[in-house]
Amino acid sequence: MLAVGNLPCNIKFVIEGEEESGSRGIADFLRQPDNVQLLQAEAILVSDTSLHSPSQPAIVTGMRGIVAFEVEVTGPNKDLHSGAYGGAVGNPINILCQMMAALHDQDRRITIPGFYDRVAAPDAALRAALAQTPFDLAQYQQDLDIAAVIGEKGFSTIERTSIRPTLDINGIWGGYTGPGGKTVLPAKAYAKLSMRLVPGQIAQEVITQFTNYLHALAPPGIRVNIDVQEGYDAALFSSDALAIKAASQAFEAVWGQKPIQVRGGGSLPILGQLQQALGCDVAMMGFGLDSDAIHSPNEHFVVDHFYKGIKTIIAFYDAFAALHAAT
Amino acid sequence: MLAVGNLPCNIKFVIEGEEESGSRGIADFLRQPDNVQLLQAEAILVSDTSLHSPSQPAIVTGMRGIVAFEVEVTGPNKDLHSGAYGGAVGNPINILCQMMAALHDQDRRITIPGFYDRVAAPDAALRAALAQTPFDLAQYQQDLDIAAVIGEKGFSTIERTSIRPTLDINGIWGGYTGPGGKTVLPAKAYAKLSMRLVPGQIAQEVITQFTNYLHALAPPGIRVNIDVQEGYDAALFSSDALAIKAASQAFEAVWGQKPIQVRGGGSLPILGQLQQALGCDVAMMGFGLDSDAIHSPNEHFVVDHFYKGIKTIIAFYDAFAALHAAT
Numbered sequence A, B: 001m002l003a004v005g006n007l008p009c010n011i012k013f014v015i016e017g018e019e020e021s022g023s024r025g026i027a028d029f030l031r032q033p034d035n036v037q038l039l040q041a042e043a044i045l046v047s048d049t050s051l052h053s054p055s056q057p058a059i060v061t062g063m064r065g066i067v068a069f070e071v072e073v074t075g076p077n078k079d080l081h082s083g084a085y086g087g088a089v090g091n092p093i094n095i096l097c098q099m100m101a102a103l104h105d106q107d108r109r110i111t112i113p114g115f116y117d118r119v120a121a122p123d124a125a126l127r128a129a130l131a132q133t134p135f136d137l138a139q140y141q142q143d144l145d146i147a148a149v150i151g152e153k154g155f156s157t158i159e160r161t162s163i164r165p166t167l168d169i170n171g172i173w174g175g176y177t178g179p180g181g182k183t184v185l186p187a188k189a190y191a192k193l194s195m196r197l198v199p200g201q202i203a204q205e206v207i208t209q210f211t212n213y214l215h216a217l218a219p220p221g222i223r224v225n226i227d228v229q230e231g232y233d234a235a236l237f238s239s240d241a242l243a244i245k246a247a248s249q250a251f252e253a254v255w256g257q258k259p260i261q262v263r264g265g266g267s268l269p270i271l272g273q274l275q276q277a278l279g280c281d282v283a284m285m286g287f288g289l290d291s292d293a294i295h296s297p298n299e300h301f302v303v304d305h306f307y308k309g310i311k312t313i314i315a316f317y318d319a320f321a322a323l324h325a326a327t
Helices: A024-030 A033-039 A091-102 A123-132 A137-143 A203-217 A243-256 A269-278 A303-326 B024-030 B033-037 B093-103 B124-132 B138-146 B203-217 B242-255 B269-278 B303-326
Strands: A041-047 A059-061 A063-074 A166-175 A188-197 A223-232 A260-262 A283-284 B043-046 B059-060 B064-075 B166-175 B188-198 B221-230 B260-262 B281-285
Touching: A024 A033, A024 A269, A033 A269, A033 B166, A033 B221, A033 B303, A041 A243, A041 A269, A041 A303, A059 A243, A063 A091, A063 A203, A091 A166, A091 A188, A091 B093, A091 B166, A166 B093, A166 B242, A188 A203, A203 A223, A243 A303, A260 B260, A269 A283, A283 A303, B024 B033, B024 B269, B033 B269, B043 B242, B043 B260, B043 B269, B059 B242, B064 B203, B093 B188, B093 B203, B166 B303, B188 B203, B203 B221, B221 B269, B242 B281, B269 B281, B281 B303
Parallel strands: A041 A283, A059 A260, B043 B281, B059 B260
Antiparallel strands: A059 A283, A063 A188, A063 A223, A166 A188, A166 B166, B059 B281, B064 B188, B064 B221, B166 B188
């Protein structure tokens, strides 16, 4: 396996720069039949997932969907003094906290009416396969410096982060946030939140469910404005596709270890769109690690994985071409 | 009544610049007997309260106490990607919202165990007096642009802002707060909150009650740190003192209207300290309005009230001296 000679298959590159802001451009692009024709292919190869561990490669066969919102809660028409008005005028921060708290029940299930209607009970075979995934909870907790994990009752950490929907508040702000104190009852408070959706759930439906529920949670005297930031369904990829077989052979050739198939916890809006538009298979073959601190301070990537990744992709081209010739 | 001639009584000025940051300096100052001797007086006159309305002066005969805190909630040891860790690792913002929401019940009573133990049921005479205070709820709601008031069940707006304890979140922050979205599960989230205390409640006791309760509310996997920013008891002033009579005569002389006696909703830590150290009466005679937007953008003060206030204080000196000579 050397990076010399002719390519064994044709390659088209899609370079997209809006992954962290909703990928709206590609949706417009794919509405033009000429553009779909331009991208026509037999498989899509993406490297935006992680290895399971440095010694255990993984192929991701599904990604969760996502809906994301910014919520603005308004009380009085100006900031007030909490000594003069507190306790009598609805405080947007107090109310926002109550509304956000009401989105989970005591079992940490999401309380939005209808939210689980299209979430299938996970089948026994899938749960058994996930239970076989190598995972050390004690090490996980130690790495994150937490005394316990917190999640939906009745599911394991791997299930919670792959096949179950979730709701996280990604940001919150309001009132006085500088040094010392200020006895203010602010006019407004804000939160950004996102939900990960599993196959079956329809993003547009969840957007409506959430919007209706949040407005219903707001007491009289409080106004709520909801800005929908993105909404994409989950995507599942055929796990016995030619591209997956090729990816598996490529990983084994370079890493000396057969990859496991896993379901990704994150969301890649363009994948669902490309898959739908092009009608082809998807192989997700990534070389990072969950511990790379993605989207965090000190984000990093193992240099050795960078070079091994290049080799793995070369091996994929060869394997895919060979498998394709044999069909 | 002219601002000429000799003063009819002796005046000592106390100029203190820490009112908005806990007034810690004056406490140290008053621990020295020489300083207490220096300030010895028969009455304390303070202008840091409000008129009831431009046509209705008011004398404040009590101020609420205050306790204030900054709360830091810590989950994992670094910011995480919500797609990879959300739903499995406690999100400090989600948890902070749940903890803050748990501080009130459905009747908007404060749930901190023991919090109301020393809060006396308001006596019928006081409630009857407060019910006589001129107050237009529809106008109040219109001025603040709110469809309804929100407060402790069973009490009027005037009661809620004067004789009942309250809890307001004054600031909250955590995670990503810039434009657009970011799917982060942050390591930390913060809130600043304060409570107004009524006579009978002991600030140090409430600090302990709150601290214990908040730690009990934190689930395993979440750490809580609480910084106590201030703690002062409420203060009540003798309503038939000579200084109050003088203030009443002074208001009537300048504003053409007898002042009503009200209980203030805010807190003036130095007043309780001075009253305790000097053992003298207090007259709170203020010339601002609740609508002056204290502690808010565009804070203001009616110029006419500034000049009338000067005249009222001159009248107070004369009235106090005359009443004193007559005793």
